[in-house]
Amino acid sequence: MKEKFKKGIILVLELILCILNGVFLYIIPDSGVWGIRSYANIFGLISLIIGGIPVIIESIREVFHKNLTADILFSIALIATLYLEDFFAISLLIIMMGAGEFIEEWTINRAHGSLESLIDLQPQICHKKIRETENSSSIEDVSVDKITPDDIIIVKQGERIAVDGIVISGSADVDQSALNGESIPTFMKYNDKVLSGSLIVDGYLEIKCLFPAHESSIEKVIRLVKTAQEEKSEFQTLTDKWAQFFAPIIICVALIAWLITQNLYLSVTILVVACPCALVLSVPTAFVASIANAARNGVWVKSGDSIETIGKIDTVMLDKTGTLTTGNL
Known part of the structure; x- marks a missing residue:
């Protein structure tokens, strides 16, 4: 919950800085080298320090551990945009990344809240x-x-x-x-x-x-839901497998685009479109949320594969009246 609150505060602050950047850059006319445009750049630089530098540092650590994640695309895009001195674009990039992470954190927290409601069924x-x-x-x-x-x-x-x-x-x-x-x-x-x-x-x-x-029975149910949330489905395993190749491929594509066109903006655009890797983020979040929502409604899911199988079901058989009906014959 603290992490969610922290990310929410940072996201709001980044949004304010981005708005100020845009106002000083596009609405109020420039008044010189150290005039209005300079103030706009300062807001963009503050935005970079608050939201961008931590991601860049973490990406460098991942590279040293030979782990290329979607964050490395975001970091390269930030550095390239900084080289182009487009501070408004930097602010927008950071808001995009921050919003994605905040939504993911919010969804997972809601899922954990459903699990906590199950734990509340167990008296202490x-x-x-x-x-x-x-x-x-x-x-x-x-x-x-x-x-x-x-x-x-x-x-x-x-x-x-x-x-x-x-x-x-x-x-x-x-x-x-x-x-x-x-x-x-x-x-x-x-x-x-x-x-x-x-x-x-x-x-x-x-x-x-x-x-x-x-x-006890309720402890078994809680363990079942926890295991189901942690267990990766077949599709999720597949996305994780391809995710490790995703970042290097996109970096190569962006580099080739720059070598051919000499247009750094085009290369940055390719990196931005590819990050944050929506497929890698959305799949685990969707499964965790689905399992939690099912648990909230009294449906226990054994694994992520079960969620995938639901889409193929064409017939449902109930063992007793009243399970999904009014109980009237």
Whole structure:
């Protein structure tokens, strides 16, 4: 979140500098060598220092590590534009790059927010029943990580079940929609199995724990979503494979264009059009966002390949009424 805020502030500042640059350069007439045009160039230079220099430094580091990324195209374009002393173009370039990175960061943060909403389904504290004597017991609030199999926990109305277990006492209407999509609360009683992450709508349950918290149903769902977001799809793997050849090819094309035409602006244009590499940025961002949006709506995706396969589906079969319908026969 801090990184997103920082990039947002820098982007706004770059936009202000670009506007000032354009106003002093094109709207207010020039008044001499160190007149209005000089002020415009100063704004462009400040823009370069704030948004361009960090990218150039990072690109140089990547080159030393023999890793040519799309950022190297952006850096070369900046340096060439600086040589041409076109500071307004520099400001525009930096805004283009900054806007792309900000949108990517914003999308990924939203996706992580969806994952955090899943984590919120897992209680951190639960009421553990401790037997003191044969006829008496006490209740102690403990971290869910300290709950072990055969421990007994108490879940009251309005609370979420912390671990998977078996009901040994009490009864309740339990909302399990976050896990199985069942829209109507299920009545749970003695000897019924309950799942972590479920919500007690009405009633009271004493539950005998079956598994540690890290093996609970909701933890498995969280791990599933995390794995799906991190796992690369076939298409994403392909784009990553070709991305390493992308920058050298574009640099060669721009160099050839300059040698043939002697027009540095044309070469810079080729570099600008190619960066930031939209294909490399958009594919992982799109998959992460899709998986997160699906999770937000109670659909668990196992991998990025599953997202690609959805586009080929022509028939959907549902195992019960009420999953996607109103529940009326």
